[in-house]
Amino acid sequence: MDFSFTEEQKMIRKMxxxxxxxxxxxxxxxLDETSDYSILTNNLKxxxxxxxxxMNIPEEYGGSQVGSIAYSLAMxxxxxxxxxxxxxxxxxxxxxxxxxxxxxxxxxxxxxxRLCSGEYVAGCFGLTESSAGSDPLGMKATAVRDGDGYVINxxxxxxxxxxxxxxxxxxxxxxxxxxxxxxxxxFIVERGTPGYAVGKSEHKMGxxxxxxxxxxxxxxxxxxxxLLGKENDAYRIAMMELAGGRIGIGSLAxxxxxxxxxxxxxxxxxxxxxxxxxxxxxxxxxxxADSFTELDAAQLLILxxxxxxxxGMPFRKEASMGKLYATEAACRACDKAVQILGGYGYVSxxxxxxxxxxxxVTRLYEGxxxxxxxxxxxxxxxxxxx
Ligand SMILES: Cc1cc2nc3c(=O)[nH]c(=O)nc-3n(C[C@H](O)[C@H](O)[C@H](O)COP(=O)(O)OP(=O)(O)OC[C@H]3O[C@@H](n4cnc5c(N)ncnc54)[C@H](O)[C@@H]3O)c2cc1C
Numbered sequence: 593m594d595f596s597f598t599e600e601q602k603m604i605r606k607m608x609x610x611x612x613x614x615x616x617x618x619x620x621x622x623l624d625e626t627s628d629y630s631i632l633t634n635n636l637k638x639x640x641x642x643x644x645x646x647m648n649i650p651e652e653y654g655g656s657q658v659g660s661i662a663y664s665l666a667m668x669x670x671x672x673x674x675x676x677x678x679x680x681x682x683x684x685x686x687x688x689x690x691x692x693x694x695x696x697x698x699x700x701x702x703x704x705x706r707l708c709s710g711e712y713v714a715g716c717f718g719l720t721e722s723s724a725g726s727d728p729l730g731m732k733a734t735a736v737r738d739g740d741g742y743v744i745n746x747x748x749x750x751x752x753x754x755x756x757x758x759x760x761x762x763x764x765x766x767x768x769x770x771x772x773x774x775x776x777x778x779f780i781v782e783r784g785t786p787g788y789a790v791g792k793s794e795h796k797m798g799x800x801x802x803x804x805x806x807x808x809x810x811x812x813x814x815x816x817x818x819l820l821g822k823e824n825d826a827y828r829i830a831m832m833e834l835a836g837g838r839i840g841i842g843s844l845a846x847x848x849x850x851x852x853x854x855x856x857x858x859x860x861x862x863x864x865x866x867x868x869x870x871x872x873x874x875x876x877x878x879x880x881a882d883s884f885t886e887l888d889a890a891q892l893l894i895l896x897x898x899x900x901x902x903x904g905m906p907f908r909k910e911a912s913m914g915k916l917y918a919t920e921a922a923c924r925a926c927d928k929a930v931q932i933l934g935g936y937g938y939v940s941x942x943x944x945x946x947x948x949x950x951x952x953v954t955r956l957y958e959g960x961x962x963x964x965x966x967x968x969x970x971x972x973x974x975x976x977x978x
Contacts, residue, residue: 597661597665601662604658604662605662605669607642608642608665608666608670609669611638611642612669612672612674615635620677620801620943623635623676623677623800624950625800625940627803628801629755631801632677633713633714633756635677636677636713637710637713639681639710640709640710640713643655644656644666644670645681645684645688645710646708647662648660648663648688648689648692649692650692653704653705654708654709655688655704660898661895661902663685663839663840663898664840664842664898667681667682667840667843668843668844668891669847670847671843671844673851675798675802675844676799676802676950677801678844679957680714680753680802682837682840683715683753683837684753685840687707687715687759688704688707688715690717690833691703691704691761693833694820694829695780695821698817699818699820712758713756713757714753714756715758715759715761716754716759717760717761717833718748718760718761718762718763719748720748721733721747721748722749725750726962728763728827729772729773731746731763731764731765733746733747733809734746734765735765735766735777737766740815740816741813741815742766742777742779742814742816742818744781744787744809744812744813745811746764746809747807747808748806748807749806750794750804752803754783754790754803755790755805756803757783758782758783759780759781759782760783761779761780761781762778762781762809763826764776764777764779766823767824770824772827774824776825777819777821777823777826778829778830779818779820780820781814781818785812785814786812786813787812789808789810790805790806790807791807792806793805797952798946798949798950798952798953799950799953831908836911838958838959838964839897839898839907839914841915841957842890842893842897842911842917842954843898843918844954845918845919845923845951846887846918846922848922848926848947848954849887849921849922849923849925849926852925852929852930852948853880853887853928853929855942856879856880856928856932856944857880859933859936860876860880860932863933863934870932879928882924882928883924883925883928886924887921887925889917889921893910893914893917894915894918896910896914897910897911897913897914908971909967909968912964912965912967915959915964916964916968918954922951922954923951926948927948929947929948
């Protein structure tokens, strides 16, 4: 077993870190306060230039193809600096990967190079509906075959980047007569397609620099060429891609947790109470020790999932374990960071208040912690005793 990174992985991590500290840290608080998405799209274009938007995409489609481990390391560095930017990077990489895996050659050549180059600043993943969150099989949006195309009707909620994202992959019911997992199809829909509308951005607790919108389809006609993968096979596509997405979100959460604890640790060394730095108090040291230990364990779990994915081995359970543990550990770390800063942890003068808000959603999106536990338990129950 080898815990060392390759020279390329170290280089990618350093590049992402240098970029994040120089370009993202100075604008992250303003992006959070103002939700001025032009700041975000500016970040994304620069990141595309560095190859960060298609990290598992072959060069022939404009990607940097550095592998899942390097992707995870880069995501943690971007997440440390600006969670809103990091989640957009995560979803866009996922959209690129789903098109790479299931798209036709024409779809790959049409969309992937644009998403990788920044010509298209973001891609969107349109699965969730108001009555179908953890259970996407309850979705109601439909696509009906009509001549040489399909007509889509229905709506989706909580769609990251819909406001400025150039394409959305939308999941729909195409066969109501069969079990739902055999009756869903996915389509690539471009923003601006008649009948496709983007609603207002949600007011969120955190990650306020990333838009989260409702989207709707009203007799939205798309060509059969926009079908992604085989008709009625899209539930499998969603489940496969979400596993990869969980590596991204777990890595992002580790980044937020580390940023919070690194800030809090430096603060503890400076902050004097009872005549000495609070870092001298054992209670504070234990919070530091526990948090960094948990974040380290979280990163190892995530990197194991990334390693398996990179090797083409099964990684679904491991990705869920990584996401579950990383997001919960990162939330605990951010909570402790607030505690270490005392009242200063609660005001926006210091970034820990933002980290605390930003980290919370990582336990919800791309599958809640409860859903990760279901995935893990289901796999183990199948494995044990065989
Ligand atoms: C900021 C943000 C961005 C998002 N971005 C996207 C996006 O880009 N694309 C997209 O498609 N979706 C997106 N989502 C949606 C997100 O994936 C869902 O919110 C999430 O899957 C949970 O669904 P829900 O909110 O409907 O909660 P519910 O499914 O209603 O769950 C409510 C509670 O019940 C629990 N629960 C549900 N079922 C079970 C069960 N079987 N066993 C135990 N507990 C259970 C859940 O864990 C949760 O605690 C986003 C959400 C947010 C908040």
